[in-house]
Amino acid sequence: MRFFSLLIAVAGLLCAAPSGAFAKINVFACTPEWAALSKEIGGDLVDVYTATTAHQDVHHMRAKPSLLAAMRKADLVFCSGASLESGWLPILLQKAGGPNVQQNTIGWLMASDFVQKLEVMEHVDRSMGHIHPEGNPHVHLNPHNIPVIAEVLSERLFLIDMNNADAYEANLSSFKSKWEKAIAEWEERGAALKGRNVVVYHKSWSYLTDWLGMNIVASLEPKPGLPPTTAHLESLLQSLKGKEIDAILIAPFENEDAALWLSERTDIPALHLPYTIGGSDNADTLKDVFDETLSMLTKATP
């Protein structure tokens, strides 16, 4: 009799185990910021694969085996969209993506589809350089966009795994209240930045400057996606003379040579902002990214 009940208990455990393991949702995040947000909302219920680091330009990707493996088992593909990843994500999706993560399904979440995009183009032609006609895809740098996207994310997690709806709901509301407080604090600290002028390398910073009311007066790239040329840098040097510029902003994946060249000749400091998680030593969470960005910007603009 004892043996029999033991057998039943073991059988019960065996049946329970797979469903318990299945509960983890596999998230394929293109960039560290979306990986971090997935962990905020999904907690222990999600397994997150991050396709790029802060130091990689997500426009370009080398094909490595883990990308294929992660896409194959993904339940949710979470990226920026607006063709930021168009160089590799469609082909990866076609090669390894399951039916539940194809475009326009529950498992396909492009953050920029859900927020107000900047720089949306009516007319685009090839002469304009690397333009995203759908608008600027670097949406995570306006902190007001984050809770909007978090809400969509929790909805998707709920649709994929209804058993844990309460957990996603709870995580979302605690994240949102934490985030609203943080935004208020950042906006207080950033009030002094309003109206300040910066030079950028690429239009990676539009959402940040738009949020803080700063002005981008020039890009180091002559056209989006084209590396800086000598002629363009010379003309920048002339046109920036006499203007009050506080900083040159560079992301970790951008080539700093041109920024340092200009910085040397103009005495405008070149600021290596974190851009995303892992972009600087202290940027371990989404909140750190904004904390660090704000302190660096305010330090540069006395």
Next chain:
Amino acid sequence: MTLSPEMLGLLAPAFIAGLIVASTHVPLGQEVLKRGIIFIDLAIAQIAALGAIFAHVIFFADGGILSVLSALFFALCAGGIFAWLEKIAPKHLEALIGSAFVLSACLAILLLANDPHGGQHMQEMLAGQILWVSWQQLVITGLVYAGLLFLWFRFQQHHSKLFYFIFPVAVTLSVQLVGVYLVFASLIIPALGTIKFQDNKRLLSGYLIAALSFTFGLVISTWSDLPSGPVIVCVYPVIALLFFLNKNEMQRENIN
């Protein structure tokens, strides 16, 4: 990362791409080595790429039939010119081919100077994206290669003339599949590893070197999660060296 059956399924097209490339490149590589015109591979690959870039800049063709045809046309013209140069300046052929390589590489850079994706195109063409290969690409390349191999082995006495036609076609297609570095490695390294082999065993041993390199390269790339093309290139010389040393050893034993 482990090699699950699922992972093997995902890697299968890349492995078959390697075997298809090796099928023409091992015999062609032995011919290249015999003629002493090593640069011809880089030159033809670069000129084919120039053709694709030309189509991209002039006709806005990206991939697709137009860019392949343009690449083929450029490569075949180059093959014709090299065949002619071999006749009039055989002594300086390698130097001329090398110059054609840098010339076409720089023309490509200039054509892409105003293209935001230029640097990426060049990088992809060199290191290749073997993991992205599709079955459709494999079928088309396989069919063309079957024709080339038939010509090559059926008309052995005409190799000197056939070479400048078969080689550009084979290289143009293989660069699209696996990139310039892997094409160069698949041509030259099996040929180098088998120089001591008897004529009748050289071809088979060369194929074996290529097949083993692609196998181990893909396995190591999966374990280490590093880009597959460059990993396979690094495995190639190791396998070839083992074959070479093994042959040396056997010869010494035979003498003793």
